[in-house]
Amino acid sequence: MILGRKLRLLAFVLAGAAVAATGPAAAQTKVTGGVAAFNEALLPVFTARDKGWFKDEGIDLELVDFKGGGPAVQALAGGSIDVCFCAADHVIRLRARRLPAVILIGLDTFHSYALVAKADAPYKDLADLKGKRIGITAPGSLTDNTIRYSIKTLGLNPDRDFELSGAGGGAAMQAAIDSDRVGAGLAILTDIANMMRKPGAYKIVLDYRTLPYPSFAGLALESWVKSNPKAARGFARAVAKAMDALDKDPKLAEAMIAKMYPNFSPELAAEVARSAVARAPKGGIVTAESIDNLNKIVIASDDSLKPVTLEQAFDASLLKN
Known part of the structure; x- marks a missing residue:
């Protein structure tokens, strides 16, 4: 049976606390991330957490588990979380509610x-x-x-x-x-x-797993990004650094998947690690094709919504050095 998501998240919360306790004293900005679905696309997030790369950017990342994207995005809209690890569908819906949100970094190139x-x-x-x-x-x-x-x-x-x-x-x-x-x-x-x-x-x-789609990403409200530009940029930079490290070191990817899914066999962990790295967008960049598919699917479910452009949906400036 698949290990409970809350237990997996708790393990990473404790691991993050251990890193913070042993690292040098420094002012940290707390960033609360809501997880809509625990899956392999979170690999670079947990790698950045495990390696202390969020801490290096002055970020103390706390993770909160949600039962699906709907409840997670409600928490984002209400301000109880800063970043939503969820589908980019909510960029369109939040904009319709006059709560414009952006993708800080893409985590999956395809529908998941x-x-x-x-x-x-x-x-x-x-x-x-x-x-x-x-x-x-x-x-x-x-x-x-x-x-x-x-x-x-x-x-x-x-x-x-x-x-x-x-x-x-x-x-x-x-x-x-x-x-x-x-x-x-x-x-x-x-x-x-x-x-x-x-x-x-x-x-x-x-x-749907080969359809270009921003199915998993780090989303934040534009208001939060404007109020916390250093944290927003540092968050995106830490995850992008992890993506690059995972791409260069398959063994790191396997080891991290084994931590995320301790009940997986070594063979299954290796399979999932390969999939996660292959599906991750290069540098966390979101493509125009995926946003086109996003508009088609979301607006088909509610024709009162308006399509978004790539520039409206994705803040690529956060990933620039």
Whole structure:
């Protein structure tokens, strides 16, 4: 079974406290980060934390766990967290609420979910699930937006022709699929890698994992960036430094994934590490193509929203030396 996300986050909180306790005394800016979904895209964040690179930038990073992107972005909007580790979908939604947000740094080049069902389920594609319950992580999340977009491309209504049910992520989503509480559920790529190691147990009904998309990023409100320019720049710089180190040292990536997922076998940890490094955007840069796909999917779920440009969505200046 996948280790509880809260236990994994607690382990890194304690590790970060140990680094701070042994390091030189220096003024640190506390930055609270909300984690919408624990997955391999967080690898550079935890690497920067483990290596003390946030501390070097004068940042004390505290992580808080959330059950999906919806609750995490509510915390961001309310000011209880400074950075949201979540899908960039929320840049559009927050701008519509007159709370403009930006991507500080991209963490994944592609969409990070696939629709998974038990291997013996009769569903071959999304249309076969008409009238069935589909598991999403939470309302308003990347999984919610994505499945609504796909349903609409079939000419169907996501609220009338399907039942979308918040099932959480990780072990909770897997349990919903296993118990038939959902006909299929949207699972994140790290969990899929673990689930697929059980031969003949699961199958992919619809795969989004090669679609260019800013599915995981560090988001912050523009107001926070303007009030904390040094912390915002230092945060982006520390994560970018970790991305570069992981790209150059596969063994570092494997070791960090093993820390993030202590129940993973060495073989699975190596597989996930390779995937995480390969999927990470070079230097944390977000592309125009991914923002185009972002606009298509998010606006399909709510046509009252307005598209964003790359310049509005991503503050590339933070990554410049």
